[in-house]
Amino acid sequence: MRPIAILGIGQTIVEEQWEKSLRDIAVDAITNALADAGRESADGLFVGNMMSAIINSQNNLGALLADWSGLKGKDSVKVEAACASGSAAFRSGLMAVASGEMDSALVVGVEKMVDRTSHEVTAALATAADADYEVDMGVSFVGLNALIMRRYMHEYGWKHADFAPFAINAHANAVHNPFARLRHKITLEEFEKSAMIATPINLLDASPIGDGAAAIYLVPAESLNGGPHILVAGSAAATDTIAIHDRSEPLFLNAAYQSARMAYRQAGVGPEDIDLFELHDAFTIMSALSLEACGYAEPGQGVRLGLDGAIGIQGRIPITTRGGLKARGHPVGATGVYQIAEVVQQLRGQCAQTQVADARIGMAQNIGGSGATIITHILKKA
Amino acid sequence: MRPIAILGIGQTIVEEQWEKSLRDIAVDAITNALADAGRESADGLFVGNMMSAIINSQNNLGALLADWSGLKGKDSVKVEAACASGSAAFRSGLMAVASGEMDSALVVGVEKMVDRTSHEVTAALATAADADYEVDMGVSFVGLNALIMRRYMHEYGWKHADFAPFAINAHANAVHNPFARLRHKITLEEFEKSAMIATPINLLDASPIGDGAAAIYLVPAESLNGGPHILVAGSAAATDTIAIHDRSEPLFLNAAYQSARMAYRQAGVGPEDIDLFELHDAFTIMSALSLEACGYAEPGQGVRLGLDGAIGIQGRIPITTRGGLKARGHPVGATGVYQIAEVVQQLRGQCAQTQVADARIGMAQNIGGSGATIITHILKKA
DSSP states (O other): OOOEEEEEEEEOOOBOOTTOOHHHHHHHHHHHHHHHHTOSOOSEEEEEOSSHHHHSSOOOHHHHHHHHTTOTTSEEEEEEBTBTHHHHHHHHHHHHHHTTSOSOEEEEEEEOOTTSOHHHHHHHHGGGSOTTTTGGGTOOHHHHHHHHHHHHHHHHOOOGGGGHHHHHHHHHHHTTOTTOSOOSOOOHHHHHHSOEEETTEETTTBOOOOBEEEEEEEEEGGGGTTOSOEEEEEEEEEEOOSSGGGOSOTTSOHHHHHHHHHHHHHHTOOGGGOSEEEOOOSBHHHHHHHHHHTTSSOTTOHHHHHHTTTTSTTSSSOBOTTOIIIIIOOOHHHHHHHHHHHHHHHHHTOOGGGOOTTOOEEEEEEEETTTTEEEEEEEEEO | OOOEEEEEEEEOOOBOOTTOOHHHHHHHHHHHHHHHHTOSOOSEEEEEOSSHHHHSSOOOHHHHHHHHTTOTTSEEEEEEBTBTHHHHHHHHHHHHHHTTSOSOEEEEEEEOOTTSOHHHHHHHHGGGSOTTTTGGGTOOHHHHHHHHHHHHHHHHOOOGGGGHHHHHHHHHHHTTOTTOSOOSOOOHHHHHHSOEEETTEETTTBOOOOBEEEEEEEEEGGGGTTOSOEEEEEEEEEEOOSSGGGOSOTTSOHHHHHHHHHHHHHHTOOGGGOSEEEOOOSBHHHHHHHHHHTTSSOTTOHHHHHHTTTTSTTSSSOBOTTOHHHHTOOOHHHHHHHHHHHHHHHHHTOOGGGOOTTOOEEEEEEEETTTTEEEEEEEEEO
């Protein structure tokens, strides 16, 4: 593939955007990314979205958003991989430009989730799991993650409070991110007393949904004539069984391991070279599992990184530096694009109080389903 | 882009496959394509599907189908562009292999539609149109097409029976296609007396839905060391406004014109060089509009090609040679892949009674929404 650079990024705040429709939010992010890139159009548009068909009665988001964002006529499609839809769309845009078929591409991740009842959203989120062999048995998506967390605590002897640092760190970082949904700190006491959702996952283990969109503008690196830029140094996707019960080792995110391994190799780096890691903390347990699968801890020891302070801005491997899914919020199909935009902000040195010093290499990892689709990107300052 | 060849194809019959689930049907097509290609796996899987989230309560088809088809672990995503989802997935697979990111890709289009009531399917189909500005006003998808057909008849003076040749030709060809849903001929009298759906569209103007899947195996042409193969000579996608009322000329398929123009240029051919054309005859009116936009007739004169016998197997521009959407059936997200597989069958000379003599160049065109997303592919015998 010819090397690809990120020329612009755009984000909207993640919140309950009652006054805006799905298309408005997406157009806001696209407009911001175009302005940031200093461009007026792009050869193609790749839309990451998971649930507009269910929640917004709208398919064909490619044509819709090309039309509404001033890209009318351009090649445009939606890419879906459950909660990994955003990074899947990014990867599609990447391959389109890398193939030479396009000389520029816009990627937008968008989700408009709060227009329906939480019952309807819970049902829509469950479409990420196996409809025939998991969901039809009555388990929700948070329920599946609760089973994983319970098993992890049982196998390795951790208690619920040991997961608190993941949530506390995410909230502390979100305070300084103007696009974050939950811009307030939380304490260990609040974490422990929070309302139970699906034992052992309580409210502060879980990421909030929200309306939001993020966009990225891609160009061939060669078109920048050697000027400073953000390079996509690694991009890889892997899958696992969609149903958790089909995995021989349900506590190991094999698709995270595989996609990170490929991305490390492409970028010519190892875990020790990554300056920050935007991981997929939909639930605190997923932070631990992601760190383990990507080479930062032995199986069962991911929580120790939180307890040891290694995940903070000045730690060994800073994670969720802009608030993560937990506190920036999780507009599902948009999340993967937010993660990549946040890595770009770090590599550009735009993160003020939560800036990772001398950040040169950052990683983003996006998960669809309970570890079924995992996509890893590594960005480098060039 | 490096040139891409089609190494294998697979299809299932289009019908009410009550005894099979979505995943079973997709796996059937993938298995057939792998066997036809003489391969056991592929580097990636691209799934075209429009409505599984609504009809089957299932998202994340990429991971699901990789898992169930023996491609567990492979990069796999779903691509959606309403009824053009199949060709959009094909185009994504094409760019993935062309970029060098993959050395082989499987594309599968699948739709399992008959498990719900026709009311639910009608609502799901309407997600291809503008939810806020068309569907919320009460119009269905067939209703939108009926408005276009009525306007066309008014503008150009055609009567309903003038559209009959499109349906009669499709049914006549489907008789010889073992994968077709409606393998019986129809007469002009039957066409005229058929039950009205949305004036002026009656039952025999409209394509039937159905359960079905088709798959294609892609490799770089260079990997075949110069042996005979089917080359993807042109691939282009264009969009238009999603709402019909936003178009200054609602009777001209501008996205068909644009994508065909780009595909002709890439392939170095013109309309006169195309030996057969698998067009998107979801309704008879769409056959006329597609022929006009692709250079076979002046605006308003597409129906004349049917009346003059130009669309038959021995005609000037044979269309729907395997039955088209009208008689092969329209499992929406799979249709675009069926069209390409059918062109391959013609170029391979596998079509017996409906074989186009000396077919060397074929075109497939897939439409999402009422002309909102149109994707054109040109294949060449090499």
